[in-house]
Amino acid sequence: GDSVTQMEGPVTLSEEAFLTINCTYTATGYPSLFWYVQYPGEGLQLLLKATKADDKGSNKGFEATYRKETTSFHLEKGSVQVSDSAVYFCALTSSNSGYALNFGKGTSLLVTP
Amino acid sequence: KAGVTQTPRYLIKTRGQQVTLSCSPISGHRSVSWYQQTPGQGLQFLFEYFSETQRNKGNFPGRFSGRQFSNSRSEMNVSTLELGDSALYLCASSLDLEYEQYFGPGTRLTVT
Numbered sequence: 001g002d003s004v005t006q007m008e009g010p011v012t013l014s015e016e017a018f019l020t021i022n023c024t025y026t027a028t029g030y031p032s033l034f035w036y037v038q039y040p041g042e043g044l045q046l047l048l049k050a051t052k053a054d055d056k057g058s059n060k061g062f063e064a065t066y067r068k069e070t071t072s073f074h075l076e077k078g079s080v081q082v083s084d085s086a087v088y089f090c091a092l093t094s095s096n097s098g099y100a101l102n103f104g105k106g107t108s109l110l111v112t113p
Numbered sequence: 114k115a116g117v118t119q120t121p122r123y124l125i126k127t128r129g130q131q132v133t134l135s136c137s138p139i140s141g142h143r144s145v146s147w148y149q150q151t152p153g154q155g156l157q158f159l160f161e162y163f164s165e166t167q168r169n170k171g172n173f174p175g176r177f178s179g180r181q182f183s184n185s186r187s188e189m190n191v192s193t194l195e196l197g198d199s200a201l202y203l204c205a206s207s208l209d210l211e212y213e214q215y216f217g218p219g220t221r222l223t224v225t
Contacts, residue, residue, distance in 0.1 A: 034213070043117075043203055043216040089156065098169035099210040100146065100158040 002027040002097055006090045006104035013080055013111050021075040021107045023064075023090035031094040033057075033066050033073040034101070038087045047075075047088070080111045114140060117206050117217035125223045131192040134220045138185050138206030145187040146214060147179060150201040159202075162187055163209065191222075199224045 007022040025031065032051045036044040048057030053068035062077045073090060090104040118137045126132050138145050146169075147159040158171040162181035179189040185206075191198055201221050205214035 032211070036216075043119075043218040044205075046213055046215060049213055091156075093211075097158075098161065100161060100169055100171065101148070101156070101205070101214060102158070103156040105155045 002031065002092060002094055002102050004090050004092055004102055004104035006088075006107055009087075009106070009108035011107060011109045013109070015082055015111055015113050016079045017111075019075070019077040019080045019084075019109070021088055021090075021109070023073045023075065023104060025071050025073065025090075025092050027071075027092055027094050028096055029094050031092040033064070034091045034093070035062070035064055035073070035075050036089045036091060036103075038089065038106070040086075044089065080109070082111045082113055085109055085111045117204055117215055119202075119204050119217040119220050121220060122218065123221045123223075125225060126194050127225055128194055128196060130194050131190060132194060132222060133188055133190045134202055134204075134222070136187045136189075136204030136206075136217060138187070138204075139215055142206035142208055142215075143185050144207045144209050144212075144214075145181055145185060146205045146207075147187070147189050148203045148205065149173075150203060150219070151199075156203075159189065168210075194224045196224050198222065 003026045034049045035047040048059045050057040050066035056065045087106045091101045093099045144163045146161040161169040181187045201219045203219045205216045207214045
């Protein structure tokens with residue numbers, strides 16, 4: 001079945017550092033890919049998405065490119081802020097699973113001043 | 114436009130009891146999905162409703178059930194609660210399949 005694997009955390013960075021969170025997936029067909037962010041005590045917020053190969057999703061300085069050849073959707077940000085401290089989830093949907101979100105285990109990010 | 118709302122936000126129940134959680138989707142959204150989040154299992158899909166019909170179901174026991182009303186509001190019910198049911202239950206709404214899902218703040222259920 002479909003699955004998502006993302007790098008284990010926690011990731012600790014200094015403010016203004018470059019961020020990469022790796023995400024790879026296994027799916028048959030043509031999944032859509034998502035990054036969600038969860039701040040402490042809150043639900044999930046959709047950060048960005050990509051629905052086909054080579055699409056780049058972007059939002060609030062975060063970017064991720066749908067790479068079918070490497071089955072990856074790595075999240076990047078050029079300069080993180082303390083306010084970016086949160087847990088980040090990579091996820092996919094596909095017709096195989098009736099478009100239910102299939103999540104990775106999440107990566108905790110802590111940005112220090 | 115108001116976001117997804119869930120009530121109650123926090124709930125404490127005793128083993129063996131049952132519980133009902135409520136979710137109001139974003140206006141115009143007809144698909145409502147439920148997810149369970151635990152530290153051990155992560156985020157797992159429970160079920161999805163559209164136009165009052167369950168279209169998809171995850172791998173959870175029959176103690177977990179749900180329904181959707183004509184105004185798209187949804188409820189989920191867990192009967193005969195177990196300690197392992199302690200979790201954050203998240204509701205998400207979308208226009209339909211293949212559209213992005215937007216989440217509510219969740220209901221934190223603690224079973225003692």
